[in-house]
Amino acid sequence: APIANAAERTIAELVDAVNGTPDAASREAGKKVKLRNHTKGFCTSGYFAPNPKLHDSLNIPFFNQNPIKVTARFSLGGTNPKLSDKTPGRFMSLKIDGDKENLNFVTTNVPIFFASNLDDFFTFQTKVKQGAEGKQWLIDNKPDAKAFFNYLTQQPPSPSFANSRYFGVNSFLFTDKQNNSIAGKWIFEPVAGTAALSASELANLGDDFLKAELLQRINTQPAQWDLYIQLAEQGDEINNPTVLWPENRQRILVGKVVIDGKRDSDPQVQQCDKSIFNPLLLPKGIAASDDPILNARTAAYVESFIRRQ
Numbered sequence: 473a474p475i476a477n478a479a480e481r482t483i484a485e486l487v488d489a490v491n492g493t494p495d496a497a498s499r500e501a502g503k504k505v506k507l508r509n510h511t512k513g514f515c516t517s518g519y520f521a522p523n524p525k526l527h528d529s530l531n532i533p534f535f536n537q538n539p540i541k542v543t544a545r546f547s548l549g550g551t552n553p554k555l556s557d558k559t560p561g562r563f564m565s566l567k568i569d570g571d572k573e574n575l576n577f578v579t580t581n582v583p584i585f586f587a588s589n590l591d592d593f594f595t596f597q598t599k600v601k602q603g604a605e606g607k608q609w610l611i612d613n614k615p616d617a618k619a620f621f622n623y624l625t626q627q628p629p630s631p632s633f634a635n636s637r638y639f640g641v642n643s644f645l646f647t648d649k650q651n652n653s654i655a656g657k658w659i660f661e662p663v664a665g666t667a668a669l670s671a672s673e674l675a676n677l678g679d680d681f682l683k684a685e686l687l688q689r690i691n692t693q694p695a696q697w698d699l700y701i702q703l704a705e706q707g708d709e710i711n712n713p714t715v716l717w718p719e720n721r722q723r724i725l726v727g728k729v730v731i732d733g734k735r736d737s738d739p740q741v742q743q744c745d746k747s748i749f750n751p752l753l754l755p756k757g758i759a760a761s762d763d764p765i766l767n768a769r770t771a772a773y774v775e776s777f778i779r780r781q
């Protein structure tokens with residue numbers, strides 16, 4: 473069982489820290505404006521095509537259906553709806569809706585998280601809201617936050633959501649053919665490859681280009697990702713999302729995400745901005761690891777959802 477942190481935070485406190493609404497008055501104000509994390513984003517659609525050979529290695533009946541409906545939301549981080557697309561963070565959330573079961577993904581282009589427990593998560597969110605001083609405090613006092621910032625500074629902004637890798641960050645447990653449970657992490661590799669904006673391209677761009685770029689792109693050719701499970705090896709830390717496993721870990725190809733916008737007029741896609749993505753909505757054969765960050769996420773997303781009604 474995971475070791476409880478001495479100063480565990482409540483879900484309400486975590487959402488307050490994310491939203492920057494630490495007291496009753498600011499919380500009420502936040503509800504009024506329907507404050508939400510990852511505010512700047514948009515929804516589109518497509519399908520998931522499972523790798524037909526997957527059942528040679530894993531026992532996940534969900535992937536026997538082909539194709540499977542996908543509703544996607546692409547977003548930036550934070551609560552600011554006017555955040556510039558020139559910032560490096562890119563996020564992809566997917567609802568994969570089969571006839572009998574569902575699977576959600578809630579992913580980011582940074583493979584390491586800034587906290588390994590809820591207390592550090594709370595501290596990070598609170599300090600980041602204090603600007604440059606708070607960020608410096610984190611760099612000086614919190615090695616996980618420092619490693620995260622270092623990663624971000626080496627990550628140039630991509631010209632398209634379609635040119636980013638996306639990571640599940642937290643570990644999950646997968647059932648193999650022998651019904652053993654094996655630990656792994658989701659990784660989405662862009663079929664179009666990764667790309668970075670140069671300094672001169674950045675100078676010529678406005679603050680809003682990602683949405684128009686993706687919707688235009690998929691008019692002529694879909695945005696696609698190969699989805700892999702990166703497998704843990706003996707000794708890899710399973711329950712700590714600040715730890716990056718080596719790139720050369722064995723991978724299983726799960727299938728392809730194809731975003732083509734063909735179902736964008738469906739009510740589910742139209743209303744996707746008003747719903748939540750649940751990283752613990754999993755089909756048979758996939759289970760959550762004991763990572764305390766992962767296990768707090770659904771409750772936080774539900775709390776955030778309730779507050780913005």
Ligand code: HEM
Binds near residue numbers: 640
């Ligand atoms: C304890 C850990 C975490 C907490 C408390 C937390 C909190 C939140 C909250 C409050 C929301 C807003 C939900 C809504 O109102 O719809 C949110 C959304 C989101 N989070 Fe987290 N988060 C955590 C960890 C993570 C991790 C590890 C990742 C990346 C792998 C992540 C990626 C996202 C994304 C992409 C969204 C936007 C979902 C959408 O498009 O609607 N979060 N998070």
